[in-house]
Amino acid sequence: MDTPNDIRVELYLTDRQLFSSELIRYYLQKVEKAIYRAELVELRLLENTLPEKLGPIFDAVRYRAERFQSRTFYVDKVSTGSLLLSGVAAGVTMWVFDKTFGEAFKEAWKTTDLHANMVEILSRRVNIRAENIASGIDGRREPFLGPIDDRAWPEAAEPHGRRDDVHTFVSEENGFTIVRVHISVNEGRFPTVSEAIE
Secondary structure, eight states: OOOTTOEEEEEEEESOSOOOHHHHHHHHHHHHHHHHHHHHHHHHHHHHHSOGGGHHHHHHHHHHHHTTTTOOEEEEEEETTTEEEEEEEOOHHHHHHHHHHHHHHGGGGGGSHHHHHHHHHHHHTHHHHHHHHHHHHHSOSOOSSOOOOOTTSOOOOOOTTOOOEEEEEEEEETTEEEEEEEEEOOOOOOOOHHHHHO
């Protein structure tokens, strides 16, 4: 169940009834990459905001976060008509911080001012994080906090001849943040077996 700090991402693939697995895989990878990049922006912000003596812990957090870069989006709803894939963005930054600092400070970590500051900073920036996710998906919007070096990210193979029309919208509904991605699919496709034998 979504909470006010969660970001829901909804992919709407329109203008056809059959979608290739290549197309779906491509856009799922694009969403994962955008979410991971938004997480790196939050990590950089925390690193620039919190005390400098935490540098080695930030290195450990960054290293651990890399292991989860392809697990940043969890689909919890699929609908047909136009295809809708809906899910929530994972909170990798806070989760990895909790695990890393928790190892160092044990149970006391959750009661520290540092933990409270991090939760407050990340909670305050939910809309900015959503805008950064939208920016990473449609590629036409400017990110809110500088470029991210993502050479280690396995680039999603762009399906041959991809010329889809992609638009992103960030909104708040009932206290929740939603990134809507409308993709007007513009690809040729092979016929199904029944279409081919007609």
